[in-house]
Amino acid sequence: MAVAAAAAAGPVFWRRLLGLLPGRPGLAALLGRLSDRLGRNRDRQRRRSPWLLLAPLLSPAVPQVTSPPCCLCPEGVHRFQWIRNLVPEFGVSSSHVRVLSSPAEFFELMKVDCLESTLEKSLQAKFPSNLKVSILLDFTRGSRGRKNSRTMLLPLLRRFPEQVRVSLFHTPHLRGLLRLLIPERFNETIGLQHIKVYLFDNSVILSGANLSDSYFTNRQDRYVFLQDCAEIADFFTELVDAVGDVSLQLQGDDTVQVVDGMVHPYKGDRAEYCKAANKRVMDVINSARTRQQMLHAQTFHSNSLLTQEDAAAAGDRRPAPDTWIYPLIQMKPFEIHIDEIVTETLLTEAERGAKVYLTTGYFNLTQAYMDLVLGTRAEYQILLASPEVNGFFGAKGVAGAIPAAYVHIERQFYSEVCSLGQQERVQLQEYWRRGWTFHAKGLWLYLAGSSLPCLTLIGSPNFGYRSVHRDLEAQIAIVTENQALQQQLHQEQEQLYLRSGVVSSATFEQPSRQVKLWVKMVTPLIKNFF
Numbered sequence: 001m002a003v004a005a006a007a008a009a010g011p012v013f014w015r016r017l018l019g020l021l022p023g024r025p026g027l028a029a030l031l032g033r034l035s036d037r038l039g040r041n042r043d044r045q046r047r048r049s050p051w052l053l054l055a056p057l058l059s060p061a062v063p064q065v066t067s068p069p070c071c072l073c074p075e076g077v078h079r080f081q082w083i084r085n086l087v088p089e090f091g092v093s094s095s096h097v098r099v100l101s102s103p104a105e106f107f108e109l110m111k112v113d114c115l116e117s118t119l120e121k122s123l124q125a126k127f128p129s130n131l132k133v134s135i136l137l138d139f140t141r142g143s144r145g146r147k148n149s150r151t152m153l154l155p156l157l158r159r160f161p162e163q164v165r166v167s168l169f170h171t172p173h174l175r176g177l178l179r180l181l182i183p184e185r186f187n188e189t190i191g192l193q194h195i196k197v198y199l200f201d202n203s204v205i206l207s208g209a210n211l212s213d214s215y216f217t218n219r220q221d222r223y224v225f226l227q228d229c230a231e232i233a234d235f236f237t238e239l240v241d242a243v244g245d246v247s248l249q250l251q252g253d254d255t256v257q258v259v260d261g262m263v264h265p266y267k268g269d270r271a272e273y274c275k276a277a278n279k280r281v282m283d284v285i286n287s288a289r290t291r292q293q294m295l296h297a298q299t300f301h302s303n304s305l306l307t308q309e310d311a312a313a314a315g316d317r318r319p320a321p322d323t324w325i326y327p328l329i330q331m332k333p334f335e336i337h338i339d340e341i342v343t344e345t346l347l348t349e350a351e352r353g354a355k356v357y358l359t360t361g362y363f364n365l366t367q368a369y370m371d372l373v374l375g376t377r378a379e380y381q382i383l384l385a386s387p388e389v390n391g392f393f394g395a396k397g398v399a400g401a402i403p404a405a406y407v408h409i410e411r412q413f414y415s416e417v418c419s420l421g422q423q424e425r426v427q428l429q430e431y432w433r434r435g436w437t438f439h440a441k442g443l444w445l446y447l448a449g450s451s452l453p454c455l456t457l458i459g460s461p462n463f464g465y466r467s468v469h470r471d472l473e474a475q476i477a478i479v480t481e482n483q484a485l486q487q488q489l490h491q492e493q494e495q496l497y498l499r500s501g502v503v504s505s506a507t508f509e510q511p512s513r514q515v516k517l518w519v520k521m522v523t524p525l526i527k528n529f530f
Helices: 002-020 027-038 050-058 078-085 103-110 115-124 149-159 176-181 186-190 230-245 270-300 308-313 338-349 367-375 397-419 465-470 483-497 505-509 517-529
Strands: 090-092 097-100 133-138 164-169 197-200 203-207 223-226 248-250 256-258 323-331 355-360 379-385 426-431 442-446 455-459 472-480 500-502
Touching: 078 270, 078 323, 078 472, 090 230, 097 103, 097 483, 103 203, 103 223, 133 149, 133 230, 149 164, 149 248, 164 230, 186 465, 197 230, 203 230, 203 455, 203 472, 230 270, 230 323, 230 472, 270 323, 323 338, 338 367, 338 455, 338 472, 355 483, 367 397, 379 397, 379 483, 397 426, 397 505, 397 517, 442 483, 465 517, 472 483
Parallel strands: 133 164, 355 379, 379 426
Antiparallel strands: 090 323, 097 223, 164 248, 197 203, 203 223, 248 256, 323 472, 355 442, 426 500, 442 455, 455 472
16 A cells, blocks of 8 residues: 555656756656665565656656647557657668678678779769769877878878868867867867768668778677668768868868868867857758658648559659658757757657667766666666777777776676666676677667567667767667568677677676776776766
């Protein structure tokens, strides 16, 4: 009776508290955890307090759909259609979506004719060529060392100045004395252009992979190929152009310039620069969203709605969409946090019986994400890198201690899981493969009672502080009703998890998991920078 009364009164109390504390999505589970600790002595058998189940009430509400579900739209998509209130929704056929599983597949797909020879042919063509090459890199990472991305691209830029554009994004937070004092490589911790999107005409590859050698050989990541998806390609082209416009432009003499009329990212006024950048990027998102809404209305709500046979006779042979793509952008320096909102909402709304497979090469979840994992009801299997496959393993100097810092963060989280008695619901697994490193990130969502995922997130974010607060990130949410594509996503998940071992208390007793005292002391001070 007492428990029932508490559960009945609880929602009113929590919702009142929510009204007093807007914009605190991670606070819900934190309060749940505190109440859990207070009530643990009275609930030792179950090890979980019923108050913890009220945690989602303080988490972000699902953004409301502006119009009621329509009987003309394909059925089954309404569970996630709230995402289209934030970003454009692209309906495609699953036959245009291909999930890659290995660096070798990624390399084969990326292996196109030599860019220089292609540009040369375009100059020799009888008719004017509209071939354009746009490259967006991070300024600090692209300028590191004597031989770097800038020096590699300069010959191409000098030879084809009218067709090649190289933009170098410089975070507005690295400026003044800070910029002068922080050495190379360490200056990248302040903020990066971290988006990994590769565009070829009407096709797009979204990934977390860079284009250095290891990503084509022995560095495991995730990759999805969207073939002949013109609207999606247009969106990401416009996004790259927008970020390029607020970036520094590489010149043939290896200097950089700002675009005419744009505020300088580290010499100009920071607030003014960020405001201009926000407008430039949000204009792309909002205009694409408007276009897609109009296309949706024409497709499903027009008075002259054509049947599939009529459309085929008219020359439109595109199959009806069974898959929906949502681009999720995170650029906190510009006050754009769409990916954060969507991710938190997905974690909040995952119901009891649902399974979430979440993976990151750098396990350093934000407090909000951590609280939601511990405070909501779905089952979680979190895949992370063992120290030996961490990209910093064996690095010289201070960087060599980074894998140990991740072990320390992992152990703290595992201890929290155990203290709440949630080992059955939240499970950690470590990826290991001899001679390889691990860089995969994203999640797969399996609804309750389903053996196949209906949604995945794939792209550049790592779910950590840097991804949310410092870097420019982009990923896509893929929602599909097609069983063949669901099977592709399931096989991708299984292949990654098959190379992992379950984390237990014994894991941290291994010699390779012993963390030095100075690393434990320093980690809380620097964890927001890696």
